[in-house]
Amino acid sequence: MKSVIIVGGGLVGALHACFMAQRGFKVDLYEMRPDIRTLEVVRGRSINLSLSARGREALRRVGLEDIVVQTGIPMYARMIHDVDGTRRPIPYGKKDQYIMSVDRRHLNEVLLTEAEKVPNVTMHFEHKVMECDFDKGTVSFRKNDGSVVTATADLIVGCDGAFSGVRQQIMKKTLFDYEQVFIPHGYMELNMPPAAGDHFAMEVNYLHIWARNEFMMIALPNQDKTYTCTLFMPFDIFRTLTTKEAVRKFFQDTFPDSIPLLGEEYVTETVSTSKALPLISVKCSPYHVKDKAVILGDAAHAMVPFYGQGMNCGFEDCIVFDDLLNKHNNDIGATLAEYTETRSVDAKAIVDLALYNYIEMRESVNSRMFLLRKKLDNF
Ligand code: FAD
Secondary structure: OOEEEEEOOOHHHHHHHHHHHHOOOEEEEEEOOOOHHHOOOOOOOOOEEEEOHHHHHHHHHOOOHHHHHHOOEEEOEEEEEOOOOOEEEEEOOOOOOOEEEEEHHHHHHHHHHHHHOOOOEEEEEOEEEEEEEOOOOEEEEEEOOOOEEEEEOOEEEEOOOOOOHHHHHHHHHOOOEEEEEEEEEEEEEEEEOOEOOOEOOOOOOEEEEEEOOOOEEEEEEOOOOOEEEEEEEEHHHHOOOOOHHHHHHHHHHHOHHHHHHHOHHHHHHHHHHOOOEEEEEEEEEOOEEOOOEEEOOHHHHOOOHHHOOHHHHHHHHHHHHHHHHHHOOOOHHHHHHHHHHHHHHHHHHHHHHHHHHHHHHHOHHHOHHHHHHHHHHOO
16 A cells, blocks of 8 residues: 655645545645644634635545535625725626635535545644655654654655745755745735624625725625625735724725724724735745655645635645546656646646736726626626
């Protein structure tokens, strides 16, 4: 039985564990955080995410599409909020086409639980990757008590996110091209409660967008009838919003219809006291080292979230990898070489598209040409 060490038990690592376990590999998954299924509060990135066709296909392959879709909320169109309070929908495609708002934590938990159902899977939480030896196929991890353990496998897979420790090891030890960009915009999440009578505060099957050219706010619905709103804005503007009065004026000028929905006290307090988080974009190559290691998901291609494809693309990585293992009859060396060759080109294109879509979301949805084009598309 071939063995694999997966570093990172986030969305992509947990899904990849399902793929590898179902293939019959011996899987050891190492995650630096505690098991999120045991935590009351999970800190981290966006609370919900949009799941699209490529992500659903990957979930279908491991038998999880139905269980995830049951708890998601379809979004058939963008709902644009103008400053004067006008709302206008812009469909994503034909009437029955939609993307889906899913809860990040729930999705991660479902994936971990599914992977663990297979007896050849062992999970090791609170293990942080320290060093990899790509000749021997070993990885050493620091546990929370300070002790270090070393594991060996036929394949090491880095699914440890945008600041990947496995990628750092590859960078130190091989010839590796790497490019990272922090964009001038940060993000801050706000929670919009249900309206009186326990209803959604806005039309539910939409991804709401307040597009204001230089910045924007979006909102995705949650199962508990709340919305998670995300404010994307240059850090320079966030830095001016340090008092409640400044936030009140800013929201009155730019997102006036959102104030009663979010609650004036909540929004002024939260924005004036919270820190906006950075957004990183990563391109690199190759994705693999000999026949020993590979990186998937954000570790290989972190992208800004404006195309809603970071996770979806990471999920698609798992499909591409699985198909190549089939094609090469589980020959790891041949699979890794073809994986880098085919996947890095596509992933780099999506990283660029994600940056482009920021302009479309915050600016072009307001332009006459865009509206005309959409009208014709939907005719
Ligand atoms: P991560 O989710 O970052 O998981 C990495 C895991 O590795 C974590 O559990 C971490 O604890 C662990 N880890 C890290 N370092 C180590 C280490 N040294 N040792 C051991 N373990 C380690 N994508 C979409 O498709 N749709 C969306 O709508 C969407 N919205 C987004 C909104 C925002 C605001 C942001 C920031 C991102 C969004 N994304 C979206 C992108 C998406 O979040 C990522 O693409 C996705 O989380 C990548 O999954 P991953 O498993 O590769 O990395």
